[in-house]
Amino acid sequence: MKHDSTRPEPVRPAIPATAGDAPSVPLAISGLTVSYGDMPAVNDVSVAFRSGAMTAIIGPNGAGKSTLLKSALGIVTPLSGQVTCWGRPLARQRHRIAYVPQRAAIDWEFPARALDVVLMGMYRELGLLRRVRASHLARAMSCLARVGMEDFADRQIGRLSGGQQQRVFLARALAQGADLYMLDEPFAGVDAATERAIIAVLKEIVAEGGTVIAVHHDLATVPGYFDRVFLMNVHAIAEGPVATAFSRENLDLAYGGRLAQDPAGAAGARDAY
Amino acid sequence: MAGVWRKTRPGQRGRAMLTDALLLQLGYNATLVTLGAALLGAAAGVTGVFLVLGKRALVSDAVSHATLPGIGLAFIAMVMAGGDGRALPGLLLGAAAAAGLGLLCVSWLTRRTRLGEDAAIGAVLSVFFGAGVVLLTVIQTMSAGRQAGLETFLLGSTAGMLRSDALVIALAGALVLALVLALRRPMTLAAFDPDFAVARGLNVRRIDLAAMGLAMAITVIGLKIVGLILIVALLIIPPVAARFWSDRVDHVLALSGLLGGISGYGGAALSATAPGLPTGPLIVLLSFALFALSLLAAPRRGVLATLLRRRRAVAPGAGR
Numbered sequence: 371m372k373h374d375s376t377r378p379e380p381v382r383p384a385i386p387a388t389a390g391d392a393p394s395v396p397l398a399i400s401g402l403t404v405s406y407g408d409m410p411a412v413n414d415v416s417v418a419f420r421s422g423a424m425t426a427i428i429g430p431n432g433a434g435k436s437t438l439l440k441s442a443l444g445i446v447t448p449l450s451g452q453v454t455c456w457g458r459p460l461a462r463q464r465h466r467i468a469y470v471p472q473r474a475a476i477d478w479e480f481p482a483r484a485l486d487v488v489l490m491g492m493y494r495e496l497g498l499l500r501r502v503r504a505s506h507l508a509r510a511m512s513c514l515a516r517v518g519m520e521d522f523a524d525r526q527i528g529r530l531s532g533g534q535q536q537r538v539f540l541a542r543a544l545a546q547g548a549d550l551y552m553l554d555e556p557f558a559g560v561d562a563a564t565e566r567a568i569i570a571v572l573k574e575i576v577a578e579g580g581t582v583i584a585v586h587h588d589l590a591t592v593p594g595y596f597d598r599v600f601l602m603n604v605h606a607i608a609e610g611p612v613a614t615a616f617s618r619e620n621l622d623l624a625y626g627g628r629l630a631q632d633p634a635g636a637a638g639a640r641d642a643y
Numbered sequence: 644m645a646g647v648w649r650k651t652r653p654g655q656r657g658r659a660m661l662t663d664a665l666l667l668q669l670g671y672n673a674t675l676v677t678l679g680a681a682l683l684g685a686a687a688g689v690t691g692v693f694l695v696l697g698k699r700a701l702v703s704d705a706v707s708h709a710t711l712p713g714i715g716l717a718f719i720a721m722v723m724a725g726g727d728g729r730a731l732p733g734l735l736l737g738a739a740a741a742a743g744l745g746l747l748c749v750s751w752l753t754r755r756t757r758l759g760e761d762a763a764i765g766a767v768l769s770v771f772f773g774a775g776v777v778l779l780t781v782i783q784t785m786s787a788g789r790q791a792g793l794e795t796f797l798l799g800s801t802a803g804m805l806r807s808d809a810l811v812i813a814l815a816g817a818l819v820l821a822l823v824l825a826l827r828r829p830m831t832l833a834a835f836d837p838d839f840a841v842a843r844g845l846n847v848r849r850i851d852l853a854a855m856g857l858a859m860a861i862t863v864i865g866l867k868i869v870g871l872i873l874i875v876a877l878l879i880i881p882p883v884a885a886r887f888w889s890d891r892v893d894h895v896l897a898l899s900g901l902l903g904g905i906s907g908y909g910g911a912a913l914s915a916t917a918p919g920l921p922t923g924p925l926i927v928l929l930s931f932a933l934f935a936l937s938l939l940a941a942p943r944r945g946v947l948a949t950l951l952r953r954r955r956a957v958a959p960g961a962g963r
Contacts (some may be wrong), residue, residue, distance in 0.1 A: 443842040461844065469842035480696065480835050481886060481895045490832055493843055498825055528891040542839075 372607055390583050393457040396550040396581045397442060402451030404434070411437045412448070415606045419583050424576045424598040426586040426610075429624050433603040435585040436472065443469055443552065455550070461538045465494055468543035470553040477480055481586075484538045485523040488513050491545030491611050504615035513541040516574075533564030551575060552614050553584040569595055592616055664912035675809040676801045677911040684877060684926065687861045688899040689823045691878035692892070693854045696834040696951050701761070702855065703748050704875040705768040706742045707862040711871060711952070713741025715782055716798055722787045729791060731867065732763025733758045738871075739863045742846035746773050746855060784788070799870030799923030800915055808867060815864045816952025817856055830854055831892050868911065870923035877903060877930060884934040887941035902937075906930035912934075 396600040397419040404412040412434040418486045419425050440446040442453050444460060449525045454462035468491070484492075489502060496502065516521045517537040527535060530635065538558060541639040544552055551572070557565050572582050574599075592612060593598060599616045601624040667674040694700045716736025722728040745767050752763035771796070779793055823830075831841040833850040840847050858878060865874045885899035910926030939946050 435829075440838070445841045446836050464844040467842070469839060471836065471838045471842075475838065476836060477696075477698075481892050482831075482835060482888050483890055486891060487835075490839075491834070493828060493832060496828065498828060501649070 374532040384569055392422050395419070395454075396456055397552075398450045398454045398457075399438070400454075402438070402448050402453070404437050404446055404448045405515065410449075410604060411439065412602075413604045415451075415602060416610050417606055419581065419600070419609075420598060421581050422576060423597045424572060424582040424584075424595070425582075425598040425600055426584055426592050427443065428586055428589065428592065428601045428604065429602045429607075430626070433624070435602065438602065439469075439552055439554055439583075439585060443467070465546075466549045468546045468548035468551050470536075470539050470543050470551070470556060472554045472558065473532065473539065476535075478535075482527055483524050484514060484519060484527060484530065484534075484541075485510055485540050487527055488541045488545050491542040494546070506622060507551070508608055510545055511539075514538070516544060516571055517541045524576075531561070533560035536560050537564055537567060540571060548580070550581045550583070553582070553586050555587060557586070557588065564584055648692025650775070651920075655919060660916040661912065665909070666916045669915055672804070672806055672809070673915045675806060675813065676804050677915065678921070679809045679813035679816065680801070680911035681814050681904045681908035683861070683868055684881075684910075684930075685821040685863050685900040685904035686816040687865065687874070687907075688881035688885070688901070689820060689827075689875040689896050690857050690861050691856075691880075691903070692882040692896050692899050693823070693827075693830045693834060694858055694878055694880045695886075696892075697851070698833075699851075699852060699855065699858075700875070700879045701764050702749055703858045704861065705764040705771075706859050707871045707874045708768045708853075708867060709748075709771035710738035710742045711772055711830070712778055713737040713739070713744075713775075714866070715775055716741070717780030718782055718791060718793060719778070719785075721882055722785065722791060724765055728787055731805070731811060734793075734796075734809075735863050735866065738866055739859065741771065742859045742862060746859065762901065764894050774938070779802070795870070796866050797870050797872055797888025798921040799866070799868045799873070799926075801868060801911055801922045805905065807962070812842065812864055812867060819860050822898075823857055825851070826853060826897060868907070868922055869926055870921070873923040873927045876927040877906065880927070880930045880934050881906065884930070884937040887937040887944045895959070900935045902930065905931065920959075 395418045399418075400416045402415045403410055404410055404610055411432075415434075415438060427438065428436050437446055441451075442460075443446045444453075448618065450595055453460050455467065460467075487505070489496070489506065491513075492506055492510070496506070511520060511523060514523055517540050519534060519537050519541060522530060522538075523535060527538065540553075540556070540558075543553075553572075556568055556572075560568070566595045572584070572595075576582055586596070593616065598609065600609040601615065601620050602623045603626070608615045663669050664673065664677065667677060673880055691700070694703055714734050714737055717734050718728040720737070721730060721733050726733075748767045749760070749763045752758050752766065753760045756763075758766070759878070782793060788852050820831055829850050830853070832843070832845060833847045833854075837847045840850075861878060862871065863938060867879065871879055881903040882895065882901040884902055885895045888896050888898055906926050906929040909929045913925045913929075914920050914922040937945065942948050
């Protein structure tokens with residue numbers, strides 16, 4: 371899981387498939403193609419995500435960012451391509467990967483409290499029949515505390531605000547005790563306080579040696595939040611440190627040259643796309 | 644329990660018999676039937692929780708109506724093989740096969756055509772049920788068919804039920820109950836957040852299939868007591884009633900099982916005192932009474948609690 375600093379850092383094209391087989395690479399995707407109907411949503415994407423880094427996946431709407439995440443996790447079946455995690459097939463590493471989906475698909479009337487949602491993250495330990503013990507509850511509560519939600523443990527999830535719901539889902543991922551966190555637009559539709567709380571927790575994760583990959587929409591916050599970026603628009607465009615890969619040239623390639631401003635000051639960019 | 648039957652105000656003799664029935668004093672057979680109905684109700688209650696949470700409640704209605712042609716064909720097959728057409732295990736096997744076929748049809752129509760699930764359910768339900776009614780009419784004209792009594796599968800009847808039949812129903816109900824409780828965690832995860840469940844390595848399609856399979860089992864087991872027209876009520880009403888009382892899946896499961904069990908027990912006991920009354924509707928009416936009670940009286944989510952809360956919220960606001 372140590373940072374491999376000897377390897378060169380090609381900015382474009384994305385890191386070739388063979389480089390991703392190393393055990394130090396938490397997520398390597400090679401030649402991945404996913405299609406809904408006739409149109410490919412993701413076309414021949416190869417990328418290796420760096421360990422111990424916080425990487426943003428950026429690109430315009432319909433660029434296949436969520437689809438890439440979902441197919442990497444086996445939620446969407448790709449037409450072709452390979453996914454390895456730490457050099458091994460995904461199926462053997464699932465317990466090390468935590469996924470925070472978009473909130474849109476949830477039935478908010480579901481009979482579950484914030485605490486119950488966090489306990490779902492411990493499914494692997496609890497299995498089918500094991501009893502929920504005081505130690506499980508204590509750990510779930512500490513995960514809620516990390517995202518500042520300990521006072522809402524007994525609240526039914528539908529009676530939380532959008533930002534609070536997002537924090538509970540992050541707490542569920544924390545309860546899993548993973549090494550790789552994959553988040554699908556964690557800041558979509560949340561309040562500023564939640565955004566700060568989530569980014570603080572994600573930075574803690576990285577500081578402790580974990581890896582974070584997040585689909586991200588707000589170009590203005592990319593340099594402040596993330597170490598690295600992966601730009602895509604159906605095809606892979608570039609992967610690298612924010613300082614080099616988050617360039618005007620790459621953004622033009624991803625957004626089709628329609629981006630009016632320089633990315634460092636692109637406050638309005640999110641609304642434009 | 645006592646309050647429930649007093650509301651029905653049966654005659655003096657009926658009341659004495661009902662007490663006996665509720666206290667399981669009507670003999671070994673009636674006792675077995677009542678306990679079987681209670682187990683069936685409890686199993687239906689817990690199974691139904693995952694149907695309702697997964698928004699699949701109406702699929703089970705299609706499945707239950709699809710059993711009818713299976714029952715008819717099984718009867719004809721058993722008579723032609725020279726056996727007793729009324730043998731319950733054979734009839735249930737036929738019902739299960741037809742129900743499975745109906746379920747396949749619904750999922751095929753939904754996935755492979757432009758029909759929505761609601762249209763697919765409507766089509767499968769009516770076609771299978773129509774075929775079943777035609778088969779029952781044909782059976783009426785057979786010499787072995789006159790006393791077949793297959794029409795009792797429509798609304799359920801415990802009158803003249805065999806001891807072995809009651810035992811089969813009780814055991815199968817207990818088995819389904821145990822299976823649902825064993826699978827409650829993966830089924831909860833798959834119903835709440837299927838993408839997350841897949842990411843955790845759960846096979847969500849297989850879990851959905853298991854949930855539907857268990858609902859199908861309830862339908863088939865419940866044919867004799869509740870009947871195929873009303874079994875869907877026993878799968879849906881207890882979970883919806885239980886939801887009023889708690890925000891936790893585990894509690895909703897336990898309460899739904901309890902409400903279903905009470906309905907089955909009480910309904911079977913009631914129908915034992917008045918053999919003319921069909922068992923299925925009695926069980927369903929009883930579960931509806933429990934639903935109405937929950938709707939009104941449940942703390943926080945109930946209608947009365949909501950009204951009180953609203954009044955309390957309005958009162959200080961008026962002086963603003």
